[in-house]
Amino acid sequence: MDDRLERVIRQQLRKAGKQFEEAKRAYSEAKADPDGSGAGAKRYDLPTDDEGRARIVCRRHAERRAVPVDGEGRPSCFEGGHADCEGCAEDVREGFVETW
Numbered sequence: 001m002d003d004r005l006e007r008v009i010r011q012q013l014r015k016a017g018k019q020f021e022e023a024k025r026a027y028s029e030a031k032a033d034p035d036g037s038g039a040g041a042k043r044y045d046l047p048t049d050d051e052g053r054a055r056i057v058c059r060r061h062a063e064r065r066a067v068p069v070d071g072e073g074r075p076s077c078f079e080g081g082h083a084d085c086e087g088c089a090e091d092v093r094e095g096f097v098e099t100w
Contacts, residue, residue, distance in 0.1 A: 041069050044092050047099050057098040060084035064100050
C-alpha cells in the first residue's frame with residue numbers, strides 16, 4: 001500500500017475513534033442528567049456537607065476533603081495532567097469515587 005494512502009487511512013481512523021469516544025462520553029453524561037439541570041455533587045450523586053460540597057477522599061494526598069465539584073465531574077482541587085487527579089475525576093463521573 002502507498003505510504004500516503006496508509007497515512008490518510010490512519011488519520012481518518014484516529015478521527016473516527018475520537019468522535020466515537022466523544023459521543024460515548026456525551027451519551028453517558030446525558031444519561032446521568034437527562035434534563036441537564038444538575039451540576040456538581042448533586043449531578044454525580046455524591047454525599048455532601050452542609051454547604052453542598054462533595055465529601056470525597058483525595059487520591060493524590062490520601063485525605064478526606066469537602067470540595068465543590070463542577071459540571072464535568074472535576075473537584076475544585078483538580079489538577080489537569082496529574083494521573084491521580086485525572087483518575088479521581090473519571091471515578092466521580094462513573095460513580096466509583098471513594099467518599100466519606
